[in-house]
Amino acid sequence: MGIIRSSFSFIMGTCCGVYIAQNYNVPNIKKVANTALFMAKHVEEKYRKPKKKEEDQD
Numbered sequence: 001m002g003i004i005r006s007s008f009s010f011i012m013g014t015c016c017g018v019y020i021a022q023n024y025n026v027p028n029i030k031k032v033a034n035t036a037l038f039m040a041k042h043v044e045e046k047y048r049k050p051k052k053k054e055e056d057q058d
Contacts (some may be wrong), residue, residue: 020026
């Protein structure tokens with residue numbers, strides 16, 4: 001009885017997730033995360049402070 005009670009929320013979450021993924025237009029999280037990471041890198045490179053001349057020579 002203990003294993004069923006402890007894994008009930010995991011099983012219900014899995015079933016609900018499968019139902020939602022099949023019946024609704026859910027965005028691809030991996031693609032969204034990669035796009036956000038790319039945009040963050042782009043903003044960082046654009047607004048980064050320029051290096052000092054002393055640091056360039058090292």
